[in-house]
Amino acid sequence: MKKPAGKLWHFMGGLHLPDHKDVSTRTPIQQLGIPGRLVIPLQQHIGEPAEVLVRAGDRVSKGQIIARASGYYSASIHASTSGTVVDTIEQPIAHPSGLSAPCIIIKPDGDDRWGKLPPQQDYKKLTPSTLRSLIREAGIVGLGGAGFPTFIKLNPGARHEIDTLILNGAECEPYISCDDMLMRERAEDVIQGLIIMRHALQAKRCLIGIEENKQEAYDAMRLATHALGVADVEVIMIPILYPTGGEKQLIRILTGLEVPHDGLPIDVSVAVHNVATAAAVYDAVEKSQPLISRVVTVTGDGVHGQGNASVLIGTPIQELIEQFGGYTDKAQRLIIGGPMMGFTVSSDQIPVTKTTNCILVASPQETSPPDTHYPCIRCGDCMDVCPVSLLPQQLYWYARARDFDKLQNYHLFDCIECGCCAYVCPSQIPLVQYYRFAKTAIWEQERSRSKSSLARQRFEFREDRLEQEKRERAERMRKKKAALNKPKAGSDANEDPKKAAIKAALERVKKKQATRGVEKTNVDNLTPDQQGKIQQINERRATTQVPAQNGQTDQADKPGT
Ligand code: SF4
Numbered sequence: 141m142k143k144p145a146g147k148l149w150h151f152m153g154g155l156h157l158p159d160h161k162d163v164s165t166r167t168p169i170q171q172l173g174i175p176g177r178l179v180i181p182l183q184q185h186i187g188e189p190a191e192v193l194v195r196a197g198d199r200v201s202k203g204q205i206i207a208r209a210s211g212y213y214s215a216s217i218h219a220s221t222s223g224t225v226v227d228t229i230e231q232p233i234a235h236p237s238g239l240s241a242p243c244i245i246i247k248p249d250g251d252d253r254w255g256k257l258p259p260q261q262d263y264k265k266l267t268p269s270t271l272r273s274l275i276r277e278a279g280i281v282g283l284g285g286a287g288f289p290t291f292i293k294l295n296p297g298a299r300h301e302i303d304t305l306i307l308n309g310a311e312c313e314p315y316i317s318c319d320d321m322l323m324r325e326r327a328e329d330v331i332q333g334l335i336i337m338r339h340a341l342q343a344k345r346c347l348i349g350i351e352e353n354k355q356e357a358y359d360a361m362r363l364a365t366h367a368l369g370v371a372d373v374e375v376i377m378i379p380i381l382y383p384t385g386g387e388k389q390l391i392r393i394l395t396g397l398e399v400p401h402d403g404l405p406i407d408v409s410v411a412v413h414n415v416a417t418a419a420a421v422y423d424a425v426e427k428s429q430p431l432i433s434r435v436v437t438v439t440g441d442g443v444h445g446q447g448n449a450s451v452l453i454g455t456p457i458q459e460l461i462e463q464f465g466g467y468t469d470k471a472q473r474l475i476i477g478g479p480m481m482g483f484t485v486s487s488d489q490i491p492v493t494k495t496t497n498c499i500l501v502a503s504p505q506e507t508s509p510p511d512t513h514y515p516c517i518r519c520g521d522c523m524d525v526c527p528v529s530l531l532p533q534q535l536y537w538y539a540r541a542r543d544f545d546k547l548q549n550y551h552l553f554d555c556i557e558c559g560c561c562a563y564v565c566p567s568q569i570p571l572v573q574y575y576r577f578a579k580t581a582i583w584e585q586e587r588s589r590s591k592s593s594l595a596r597q598r599f600e601f602r603e604d605r606l607e608q609e610k611r612e613r614a615e616r617m618r619k620k621k622a623a624l625n626k627p628k629a630g631s632d633a634n635e636d637p638k639k640a641a642i643k644a645a646l647e648r649v650k651k652k653q654a655t656r657g658v659e660k661t662n663v664d665n666l667t668p669d670q671q672g673k674i675q676q677i678n679e680r681r682a683t684t685q686v687p688a689q690n691g692q693t694d695q696a697d698k699p700g701t
């Protein structure tokens with residue numbers, strides 16, 4: 141076996157665990173057939189679920205987009221084969237709590253007919269931004285388990301630049317061997333995917349970390365770098381120590397850099413991607429194929445055949461188990477992922493998703509959760525093995541006490557849930573369960589805090605708006621009044637405005653009267669009797685008329701008189 145190349149660093153803690161990988165690496169990756177039905181969850185990634193684009197009865201082609209990313213932190217979903225959409229309904233999914241989530245159900249037609257794929261492009265001629273969009277369109281997320289949308293991790297932003305791009309081929313968790321087999325069988329595709337990602341990130345150098353127990357994969361990858369003429373890509377063998385595959389641990393081993401508490405790899409100018417993600421990027425860019433399948437390890441004493449298979453996303457786990465010969469009498473627990481970081485599910489009707497790397501059908505001897513646990517004896521063993529230098533025992537106490545402030549002060553969110561602390565705990569305390577529970581509770585609290593702060597902001601905004609409207613109304617009234625009270629041109633500025641208005645009205649009446657006097661008509665051919673009556677009326681009017689200067693209106697000018 142080759143020795144590790146160049147200088148390597150160490151991280152604190154960690155465990156030497158039996159790897160149990162031999163049994164699933166004896167045969168090549170199988171090509172699993174098309175299942176009777178596909179159950180494709182809308183959320184297979186960190187972030188927002190995708191938005192459905194199809195309806196029941198729609199015919200879809202292989203690779204056709206069926207749900208579009210609904211925001212920045214989201215990923216599109218594509219049909220894994222051709223067929224007919226049956227429905228979009230809630231189905232149980234792979235989740236520790238056994239929850240259900242919306243899934244698109246497709247009945248395959250067996251033709252496995254590809255739809256129209258986007259034209260292939262020379263990635264070297266694309267800008268990093270266009271390349272990221274292409275990778276986004278293909279629905280690629282981190283295939284190492286986290287499921288973070290890949291295009292985001294390929295975008296360092298304006299304020300950062302990436303010095304080192306690391307490809308994670310450590311695959312340190314026992315039983316899991318899908319990355320190992322992928323590197324053995326598709327080494328050139330993985331390396332080409334890496335080079336494409338380097339272009340997107342404009343990274344200066346590339347390192348690939350592979351644990352010592354994967355000699356064949358290491359050789360294949362070295363060979364591929366030579367065949368492709370990319371001698372500047374360093375393939376490095378690293379010591380076996382769980383969890384070397386953790387992002388921060390791998391960075392430490394390969395570069396000696398420490399990602400700060402609450403920090404990200406980008407803070408030390410490093411980006412880390414999984415080898416399977418690199419292969420998916422290659423498929424998307426060089427073949428225009430979206431992410432519709434992945435390699436899954438099927439292993440454990442509870443299943444007859446053990447190995448790896450390329451599986452269509454949405455394939456029910458039950459069909460996968462059947463493909464490997466079905467359950468043995470020893471089958472006791474169905475675990476998604478490995479024995480350290482995986483979680484138990486209660487049904488095999490849940491589908492394979494983009495992040496399903498392993499199905500472990502465990503016998504009681506392999507992983508049997510302790511029936512009971514005992515009080516903490518403060519031995520400190522948990523602290524010695526923590527690869528993140530946390531104080532697991534303190535975290536346990538604060539999680540029990542639901543002291544969320546203290547948990548955050550003790551860097552709970554740096555915990556990678558590797559399970560080392562629980563593995564060594566003599567009191568068999570399920571420590572990771574306490575941490576997961578506490579993290580969920582804190583997220584929930586943060587969510588409701590930000591919701592109520594949003595509600596408060598909305599309320600305050602409304603109050604401000606109403607107050608502003610009130611002020612504007614008052615200002616309008618003030619201006620109107622001022623305009624009314626403003627003396628007209630030619631009037632006395634000291635005069636009472638009301639009196640001035642009455643005076644002006646009287647002036648207008650006088651003018652009118654004068655005009656009427658001039659315009660008297662039909663008075664030429666009156667009889668003496670008529671003339672007498674007019675004379676009487678005029679005399680009467682003269683005696684009843686009130687002088688205008690008394691400030692009273694002329695009664696004769698009133699309507700109806
Ligand atoms: S290993 Fe277990 S018993 Fe020992 S200090 Fe940690 S939590 Fe307590």
Ligand code: SF4
Nearest residue numbers: 526555556558559561
């Ligand atoms: S599960 Fe968390 S606290 Fe425990 S050893 Fe791993 S990182 Fe440390």
